[in-house]
Amino acid sequence: MVLSQGTNLAADVSALDGRLAIDLLGSIWIVPADGGQAKILSDNLLPAARPRWSPDGSQILYQTQSAGKSKIWTIDLDGAKSSKISDAMYFDQHPEWHPDGERIVFSSARGTSGFDIWETDLPTGLSWRISNHAGDETEPVWSADGRHLAYIRRYDNHWSLVLRRHGQPAHEIVVSTEPLSAPSWRPDGSLLTFLRQTGSDLTIEMAILSDPPLVRHFVSGEDFFVSPISWLDRKRLFYTSDGVIKTRDFDDRQAKSVVFYATVGQPGSRPGRLAKKNELPLMNPPSARLVIRAARLFDGTGNEYRHNLDVLIDGPRIAALATRREWPDATVLDLGNVTILPGFVDSYSSLSSRDQKSHGAELLSYGVTTLITSDYRANYDPLLWEGEEAPGPRLLWAGDIAQSKPDDHKDFQFVTIPSSGLTDADRRSAVAEWQAQGIPVLAESWRVGLSVGADLLLGTDALPTSPKGNRYQDIPAAAGTIALVSGLADAGTPGIAALFRSRQAKLLRKRESTLRRFSSIPNIAGSASTIMLGSKPSGLPPGLALHAEMRALAAAGLSGDQVLRATGANPAVVLGLENQIGRIAEGALADMVLVSGDPLARVADALNIVAVVRNGRFYSLISLLERARGVAHVE
Numbered sequence: 001m002v003l004s005q006g007t008n009l010a011a012d013v014s015a016l017d018g019r020l021a022i023d024l025l026g027s028i029w030i031v032p033a034d035g036g037q038a039k040i041l042s043d044n045l046l047p048a049a050r051p052r053w054s055p056d057g058s059q060i061l062y063q064t065q066s067a068g069k070s071k072i073w074t075i076d077l078d079g080a081k082s083s084k085i086s087d088a089m090y091f092d093q094h095p096e097w098h099p100d101g102e103r104i105v106f107s108s109a110r111g112t113s114g115f116d117i118w119e120t121d122l123p124t125g126l127s128w129r130i131s132n133h134a135g136d137e138t139e140p141v142w143s144a145d146g147r148h149l150a151y152i153r154r155y156d157n158h159w160s161l162v163l164r165r166h167g168q169p170a171h172e173i174v175v176s177t178e179p180l181s182a183p184s185w186r187p188d189g190s191l192l193t194f195l196r197q198t199g200s201d202l203t204i205e206m207a208i209l210s211d212p213p214l215v216r217h218f219v220s221g222e223d224f225f226v227s228p229i230s231w232l233d234r235k236r237l238f239y240t241s242d243g244v245i246k247t248r249d250f251d252d253r254q255a256k257s258v259v260f261y262a263t264v265g266q267p268g269s270r271p272g273r274l275a276k277k278n279e280l281p282l283m284n285p286p287s288a289r290l291v292i293r294a295a296r297l298f299d300g301t302g303n304e305y306r307h308n309l310d311v312l313i314d315g316p317r318i319a320a321l322a323t324r325r326e327w328p329d330a331t332v333l334d335l336g337n338v339t340i341l342p343g344f345v346d347s348y349s350s351l352s353s354r355d356q357k358s359h360g361a362e363l364l365s366y367g368v369t370t371l372i373t374s375d376y377r378a379n380y381d382p383l384l385w386e387g388e389e390a391p392g393p394r395l396l397w398a399g400d401i402a403q404s405k406p407d408d409h410k411d412f413q414f415v416t417i418p419s420s421g422l423t424d425a426d427r428r429s430a431v432a433e434w435q436a437q438g439i440p441v442l443a444e445s446w447r448v449g450l451s452v453g454a455d456l457l458l459g460t461d462a463l464p465t466s467p468k469g470n471r472y473q474d475i476p477a478a479a480g481t482i483a484l485v486s487g488l489a490d491a492g493t494p495g496i497a498a499l500f501r502s503r504q505a506k507l508l509r510k511r512e513s514t515l516r517r518f519s520s521i522p523n524i525a526g527s528a529s530t531i532m533l534g535s536k537p538s539g540l541p542p543g544l545a546l547h548a549e550m551r552a553l554a555a556a557g558l559s560g561d562q563v564l565r566a567t568g569a570n571p572a573v574v575l576g577l578e579n580q581i582g583r584i585a586e587g588a589l590a591d592m593v594l595v596s597g598d599p600l601a602r603v604a605d606a607l608n609i610v611a612v613v614r615n616g617r618f619y620s621l622i623s624l625l626e627r628a629r630g631v632a633h634v635e
Helices: 356-365 424-436 446-452 477-481 503-507 544-555 560-566 569-574 603-607 621-628
Strands: 011-013 020-024 027-031 048-053 059-066 069-076 081-084 092-097 103-108 116-121 127-129 136-142 149-155 158-164 171-176 180-185 191-198 201-208 214-219 236-241 244-249 256-258 260-263 289-293 309-314 317-323 331-334 339-342 344-349 368-373 394-400 412-417 441-443 456-458 483-485 530-532 592-595 609-614 617-620
Touching: 011 048, 011 236, 020 048, 020 260, 027 048, 027 260, 048 092, 059 092, 069 092, 092 136, 103 136, 116 136, 136 180, 149 180, 158 180, 158 191, 171 191, 171 201, 344 544, 344 569, 356 368, 356 609, 356 621, 412 424, 424 441, 424 446, 441 446, 446 456, 503 621, 530 560, 530 569, 544 560, 544 603, 560 569, 560 603, 592 603, 609 621, 617 621
Parallel strands: 289 331, 344 368, 368 394, 394 412, 412 441, 441 456, 456 483, 483 530
Antiparallel strands: 011 020, 020 027, 048 059, 059 069, 069 081, 092 103, 103 116, 116 127, 136 149, 149 158, 158 171, 180 191, 191 201, 201 214, 236 244, 244 256, 289 309, 309 317, 339 592, 592 609, 609 617
């Protein structure tokens, strides 16, 4: 397959010989100065982006992002050997060279004030912070003489282009309520170009560094990608839009395309069917008949509430949804002005090593009734939370494609495939084995996922679209049918601080313990046909992490009903558990979360939990919290 377009390409031109470095399908490619056949620099990189030539043309700086990690690397053009620059603990991005070629500048959330600008000396490996303001400072770039620094600052929903001249304090030369990004110096230091976003439209603007600075419109009317302009010299510039690389002289009105051709492998094919039907076992089911009565009910599949319904539970299953009436053979719990939701499903979570019995009640106190974890049963007894004595969510399992074989683990809900460590041929073979057993495969990056025909993709870069929502030749149209496991929450998620002030977190003494991973909230509303909530990448405690992810999904553009389906009906369908969990319907397992408020309008209300029903057993919130704290309680 030959590609001549890419989605959200970044391009950088070498001032020495005019060659271009681009990122395509997660790899770094070199394009001749006049276009033509692109040469892959390495096909064994983690998903790579934002290439930047070193001043002497011997190395390329780039960043990788996958599974909640963002790191900075350099690659030597002679030996195609990559070296990691980032500290493993932090989320580093937006790397740029200092003109001396021995230092790099980047943005990183290494402190408590958000993203700051940092610099690393490559020969010694020493790093130091060079900005420390409230809010986020990102996308730093040095002037050609190495004396002046420009970057983007975001604070209190305002963006600014900041200039810090040598020996002078930093000052904002452009301030906007619209997002600004991708600053770039003209080599003579006379102006800075940057992108301004208005809705889905981006325009290139320039700040002429006169006294006072003058802001002028430069280029518009194209599907610009969020990448800095790259200057060959003070006249010639390159940028990316409409799926291609474009170039123009500074005074030209029109740009021309730099045509490239990149030969890649054929995308992997997917079976085109759902996972095998999985019948969940009923272990220690109750025998009582119970009716739950509340003001409103979200059944998990629609987009609005149903009213004046009773939910009849017979043992572990929902026996009927009926208009309110007398139930002489059942216990009726009339909860008043409460909303009934399907039990929450965390599709990709991790478990702590704390006391296992009380941990189940803690998870239920957040409404988690089904949890899929890669902390396999060597660490947790799958029967531990079945029954009345030690309640907890239903535990299901995920595996690693490199460590397991399908014949040994047919009970996995899905398996993960890493971004590196296997060739594409080995990946395709392993993926086909698991899919033949009806077990879906989750990839950590869209490049790997599309190349091997994965069923699920993890993270915010899955199935990328341009700012205008377009996908170009590198993203097959069929990719839109792949499910996305979210993994969005971080320390910058709106409402994250309120989660740690919630009743559950305060009583269980949860401390805020997650890092910033994203400098801006990703918009994934159009990224995939099916979105499933998965909290593992956030690093937050399970349970609380699910609600952080719900808030992150809402901030990323999903409506309330879409968020709730991501916590229930969507994973049930994708993983072969449809009509058993994720919905409130006759015959489904009786998993429910009872909350006060209106979670369709305010997703945060999903944490206002009054009680939880798991497999037909009713638990009030206070009883779950007492169990989680080790206090004896009888319902």
